[in-house]
Amino acid sequence: MKLLNDLLRPVFDLLQSPFIGLPAFVGILVWSIPVGVFALWVFGKTSNQERIAEVKRRIFAGLFEIRLFNDDLRAIMRAQGEILRHVLHYQALALKPMIFILPPLVLVMVQLHQFYGFRGLRPGEEVLLTVQLAPDSVEAGRRPEFSLEMPPGLHAAMDPVWIPSLHQITWRLGVDDWGDWDLAINVDGTKFSKSIRATEELIRLSPERPPSNFMGQLEWPSEPPLDEGGAVHSMTLGYAEGSVGILGWDFEWAFAWMVVFFVLTMVVALVLRKPMGVEL
Amino acid sequence: MFGFTKVKLEKSLVDRISRFSEIAGYSSPEEFITHALEKELAQLEDADSEEEIKKRLQGLGYMS
């Protein structure tokens, strides 16, 4: 996983570089085209197209039936039941291509989430840095030794807080200037680093330096994972959620981009299904 | 294609039409009126061009 992330990181940074100064919507729009084409292609190659066409015909027949026998309640219910049955069948048929589409799609979306899910810090803002220690690295009752070297442009807004029950250390940082820093955190004599960015550009942000397990690395690929067995399990930086502007509306939500991306991908797939000869 | 338009007729005429449509063997007064008008129109309208008709004759299947 680490190797894959190390490979993907520069690739996505490069691909994403043309969109740095542009509104998020543009980047999402451009990304949705190849992804839509890819998903459609895989769907066409890996699904049972004939059965899907057949099931869809039956679903449409059911819809016509509801319209045709709209005086006959029993016929309507029967047609509903049949449609439901065929829809379930359709879902089942869609499962197989999903298995092929999902892994690459998840990798792409995770990468994109690093760019579009959050926004960079701004001078004057404060942000929480949470360091999660491995539970067995601190014996009960002991307060670990920790410190943080504050680079110029940042300041500690409050004294760090140790929460023994959660094994968490929390700093509240104040941002004074634009910048791109690596925080150096010292815990019980070991140094850990965490990136932090105060920027207005659409660049990679790392809300979490992940633990070394698979899920962690899958979800947060922007920084190398922490060593297994070390004192620190993970480090989280509370970036503000990203926003997507559509038609003058600004949606501020970490997953707003995903909704837009999904809808656009669908549109691409729907538009291209006939030219590409794929039955969806 | 299947449009219908309403036409106003004198009520007394419609009454007479209704009375006689059944006697004449029509299924409805509307059919009576339609037929009467079509017969009149047929006197006035030109036949389709021969070429048009011949083209239509092609492939009558059953007959030739």
Added chain:
Amino acid sequence: MTCLRPAAVLLACIAVAAPSTADAYIGPGAGFAVLGSFAVIFVTMLLAGASLLVWPFRMLWRAIRRRTKSKPLVKRLIVLGFDGQETTITERMMAEGELPNFQKLAASGCYSRLRSTFPSITPVAWSSFTTGTNPGKHNIFDFLDRDPRTYLPRLSSTEIGSVDKVLKLGKLRIPLAKPSIRLLRKSKPFWTVLGEHNIWSTIIRVPITFPPDKFYGAQLGAMCIPDLLGTQGTFLHFTTRPGGESFQEGGLQFELRANGSENSFEGTIEGPENSFFEGNPPMTLPLQIDVDRENGRALVSVNGDSLELEPMVLSEWVKLSFKAIAGMKVTGICRMMVTEMDEHVSLYVSPINIEPEKPAMPISHPGYYCSYLEKKLGSYATLGLAEDTWALNEKITDDHTFMTQTTDIDNEREEMLFTALDRLRKGTLVTVFDATDRINHMFWRYTEEGHPAAEGIEDPDYAHAIENQYRRNDEIVGKVMERLGEGDVLWVMSDHGCTSFRRGVNLNAWLMENGYLALKDGANPSEPWLQSVDWSRTKAYAVGLVGIFLNIKGREAQGIVAAGDEAEALKAELKSKLDGLMDAEKGSVAINDAFDTDKLYRGPYKGNAPDLLIGYNHGYRISWDCASGVVAGSVFDDNTKAWSGDHIVDPRLVPGIFLANHAIDSEDPAIIDLAPTALTLFGIRPLAHMEGTPIVDKDRFKRS
């Protein structure tokens, strides 16, 4: 785009509900697959909700609009029509125990011969079935009518108008109205009457239903729905053989050109006329055939699709989309077959049927009923006379191909029947199967010794095709009987029978021989459509299949016979000469009777009928030449075409069959009686203009 919204909502729900961001990634991925079906669920729910909400109001509206209260005596009336099923064969096979379900039905109810109409042909008989009236009231007297202004024949059942209003933009002509399509069958179908009393009817392929009737129910049209070329069935024949002459009847021949190699050929399918352009040039589709002689395969490429064909094996339905202008397509379906690929290469393309999913013309009521059936059972034949009898007549296809086509269509029809039957809880279902008639027509030659159309054919494969078809009909009847419940009535019927067609009679030649018809000086008497006739010296002529018209002053454009006494005298004279007309060569009677239609018909349209209706004897019929208006030749000649059985004879010789699961109170039921009987079964008094009388006493049903 509204269909995307539910998917987005779904995704949002997943994302909100998911504690881990990782789960959110599944959303779009899965959504991709779910999308189609999810939209469908959404639409379905909406439809269902709307249907449920609207239902009480709809019922109320129906109750208000209902004309009178009827008390149905039966729950369902199911009518199976086997077009042309012959009584003598049916009775013999029943007696031999070959038709067990027919026998069972007869034992539990009745079997009777069913009087047909004058003339005993499909469009006339089924129109009388539909309306309960004689031809004088429903206006269908023959397949063809003649235009008295030109003497040219025209289709009797449907009139397709042309569009006068067009917008001209350079070469482009944009029609500003749709052409009008009118059904010329008059009077009122009994299903329209049933609908006025809130009784549903599903009417599948009853002839003379194009354009379809509007009523409370569903209808798939049949005869005379045209093919995409606007004809009643034109097959296309692509061949490398020289001599691009088209067939005398029913088909068009096109050239296949070598395409740079001896294994690749190309041609052009000419589709419907493109009314968007001046001169209405045909829309075209390029066609390519690559033959692999070694493996006995041919690859036919058309419309961006390729299909692999084995010689002499019919393809499935193939879609052909002709482009009229950008964004406008006309789609048809056809079946193809490579008929040879040795020295020469030939491809048979069946008549291009109107595609039922998005039909180019109204072929059903409601308009989407044909699309519904397409979704249920896939593509199906929509042409009025769907079985390609012409290609077999012209020897382009063979018995086997014709039989395959016919059986496939019969299977489509059976599926339609059971789809409708399973969904009918109350009301009427009528389904007409055409195969029996077509097989009677094409395979009669094998059922008797010395039929001129079977000369030189030893041990034909389809010697028993007719009997096999009757057995198949019996199976369908059995399957329907299994599905009958309390209060269900089943009728099994045919509109007429069938007999041999060995000798053709050219009435126009006879009229000329006897001085009633004269030719223009120096005209070629072999010209079709009576083009050689000198109307100023002609008193009578034959057009269409069933009768003779007098050339009456004021009615015909160049009439010479005065209406009234002169016409009556002429009619009587012709009748006396035609009654019992002998075929001297064979020493047998060719015409039993010539009927005066003035005495035969009643009603407002009887003036459109031929003046005399010819009742041929067994073995005789109007000749092929006469039917296409050729005067030349002898009066009698042998019929050597595969089309070897027919029923355009004295209607008393070819009654239909009638079976029901109930007894009847009529000794001599007629097809015209069935519409009033159907109304009676649903507690509705037959309308005053209907002439048939119910064949059951309504007390019979009250008692049971």
